[in-house]
């Protein structure tokens with residue numbers, strides 16, 4: 001039976017008014033502020049300024065020169081110069097106090113997401129937070145409560161949910177291609193050793209430091225989000241449990257031994273995060289989801305992205321066809337031979353890729369998924385739509401970060417996942433598999 005502190009599915013901080021299915025307050029112009037202008041925040045700025053009706057009014061980094069650099073770049077691209085904030089670890093609050101914003105995008109290191117997200121909500125803005133929205137379950141509950149109190153939305157900027165295969169998978173799942181969906185798997189498997197040991201890439205090597213303090217699945221949301229969308233999690237089904245295992249932490253120390261000079265600061269580190277962390281989740285409808293997180297081992301990139309049911313399955317990240325995914329679905333496939341997912345990706349192509357895909361590929365990183373997320377967020381605010389991803393989805397996808405560690409600490413114990421919707425998950429409703437809309 002499930003044990004542990006996550007057992008009580010009732011909210012410890014009951015919010016007054018659920019934001020399930022509640023649209024954004026409509027705005028013709030979306031005034032955007034950015035907190036954190038390192039690798040990610042600086043590279044996302046152009047994309048936030050590009051959709052029709054969007055405008056970056058303020059940028060902030062504790063390192064003031066980074067705010068100046070992004071403001072310069074915005075001007076060079078022909079936009080009005082955003083106001084600059086920086087120099088102090090509290091400069092973000094000055095920005096929130098002085099500039100009226102409709103959307104704040106947060107791309108600081110993980111340990112600051114909760115504080116920056118909460119302050120932005122309280123300042124009256126909607127908020128897009130990089131992965132994860134917070135690092136502890138009580139913080140996630142507090143963000144849910146703050147969203148409900150302020151009636152502003154906060155969501156996980158989960159760009160991988162906008163992948164072409166991921167969106168086609170969700171649509172194929174909803175159309176019944178896999179029959180009754182019974183299981184799915186997703187992951188973040190990315191060899192980040194070079195970047196984590198580079199003293200100039202992650203500011204103050206914050207990402208490597210997390211591997212010295214916590215044995216948890218830091219970033220499986222890239223894989224879990226798309227599977228949750230395909231399974232209508234919080235929209236008819238719910239993730240009920242988590243159990244986690246970790247392999248020994250070997251790969252970072254091995255890399256350091258082979259490649260780091262003896263005076264490198266990493267020699268002060270002791271790594272505690274297991275190389276591969278695997279989580280298993282049950283859902284209310286009897287499905288099973290597996291997620292994996294490994295950023296320390298040599299391997300090609302993968303988010304696994306696999307879904308299966310009573311009529312067949314698909315598996316992504318295989319060298320088959322243009323889509324790089326394979327499929328086997330009855331009644332057509334019954335001969336033990338995989339087929340390419342290409343034809344199904346065309347059949348179930350999401351309207352966002354058809355209407356905005358070309359712009360997205362020309363406008364930003366990760367093959368277009370970043371810009372699709374940005375364009376769609378601006379569109380949803382300008383039309384006053386219900387967000388594709390809400391705070392309940394975001395908290396559900398991020399709760400495994402701390403809960404994986406709790407489960408591992410208890411020898412792989414089965415823990416209950418919190419129901420952030422407080423019972424409102426039972427009704428089927430639209431998510432990222434949305435209706436086509438024109439940008440106003």
Ligand SMILES: NC(=O)c1ccc[n+]([C@@H]2O[C@H](COP(=O)([O-])OP(=O)(O)OC[C@H]3O[C@@H](n4cnc5c(N)ncnc54)[C@H](O)[C@@H]3O)[C@@H](O)[C@H]2O)c1
Nearest residue numbers: 036037038039040041061062063089107108109130202203
């Ligand atoms: N979704 C994706 O595909 C994706 C890709 C890359 C990074 N990320 C996420 O983006 C975030 C940032 O990662 P990064 O690689 O840009 O790291 P980074 O170290 O390059 O940038 C972090 C920035 O935050 C600033 N900062 C720290 N404290 C601050 C404060 N109190 N106020 C204002 N600024 C502050 C730092 O000065 C730095 O410029 C992380 O959460 C990371 O996981 C997401």
